[in-house]
Amino acid sequence: NAGVMQNPRHLVRRRGQEARLRCSPMKGHSHVYWYRQLPEEGLKFMVYLQKENIIDESGMPKERFSAEFPKEGPSILRIQQVVRGDSAAYFCAAGGSFYEQYFGPGTRLTVT
Amino acid sequence: TQLLEQSPQFLSIQEGENLTVYCNSSSVFSSLQWYRQEPGEGPVLLVTVVTGGEVKKLKRLTFQFGDARKDSSLHITAAQPGDTGLYLCAGAEGTSGSRLTFGEGTQLTVNP
Numbered sequence: 001n002a003g004v005m006q007n008p009r010h011l012v013r014r015r016g017q018e019a020r021l022r023c024s025p026m027k028g029h030s031h032v033y034w035y036r037q038l039p040e041e042g043l044k045f046m047v048y049l050q051k052e053n054i055i056d057e058s059g060m061p062k063e064r065f066s067a068e069f070p071k072e073g074p075s076i077l078r079i080q081q082v083v084r085g086d087s088a089a090y091f092c093a094a095g096g097s098f099y100e101q102y103f104g105p106g107t108r109l110t111v112t
Numbered sequence: 113t114q115l116l117e118q119s120p121q122f123l124s125i126q127e128g129e130n131l132t133v134y135c136n137s138s139s140v141f142s143s144l145q146w147y148r149q150e151p152g153e154g155p156v157l158l159v160t161v162v163t164g165g166e167v168k169k170l171k172r173l174t175f176q177f178g179d180a181r182k183d184s185s186l187h188i189t190a191a192q193p194g195d196t197g198l199y200l201c202a203g204a205e206g207t208s209g210s211r212l213t214f215g216e217g218t219q220l221t222v223n224p
Contacts, residue, residue, distance in 0.1 A: 004154075006154075033211060033212070035212075035214075041216075042200070042214045042215060042216045042217060043155070043200070043202075043212075043214040044214070045211040045212065045213070048211055056211060058211075059211070091154050091155070093212075099142065099143035099145065099160055099162070099204045099210065100145065100157060100160050101145070101157070101212060102157060103147075103154035103155045103156070103157075104154050105152075105153055105154045106152075106153070106154045108152075
């Protein structure tokens with residue numbers, strides 16, 4: 001995973017609770033991308049952030065989802081009032097040289 | 113919205129056989145990446161191709177980017193059981209700082 005850390009690796013939430021997913025890119029990388037992989041589906045882009053800025057959020061659902069990448073600390077993907085359809089694997093990737101992106105191990109979210 | 117179609121979706125072969133996976137689009141990409149994903153893990157970058165017509169080799173894996181930068185192929189020679197996994201192609205629309213569009217993936221199984 002080229003040093004990209006995500007936690008937790010597994011997260012179980014009941015419907016209506018909040019989920020917070022964290023991503024720490026390797027040192028020196030200030031670009032973070034979030035992707036979602038639904039069961040039996042491919043990876044879908046959600047949001048692209050640089051430190052303290054959201055660059056592209058065209059893949060984010062309009063409601064309940066938000067993301068941030070503060071000056072200090074990890075990037076956080078926040079899902080409010082989770083529903084069963086939010087169950088998926090969420091991956092973050094750090095931008096490498098030019099076009100390359102290096103993925104973390106993912107957080108598997110299960111909503112019960 | 114740019115789309116990437118991968119074929120075949122599933123491939124089961126015997127050890128020692130050769131195989132080719134295809135990734136096609138009607139859109140032009142500035143670069144194309146190939147990833148391999150194991151169950152429960154994040155995608156691992158195998159190669160990035162940037163120039164139309166480019167060919168890159170990684171041991172028994174050969175990657176080619178189409179002349180028009182709309183398609184790519186992955187060829188594996190003398191497949192081994194350790195090659196088993198989900199192979200994903202992903203295209204970038206711009207230069208650095210661009211989201212990736214993923215294909216649905218090819219699930220390869222190499223039987224001993």
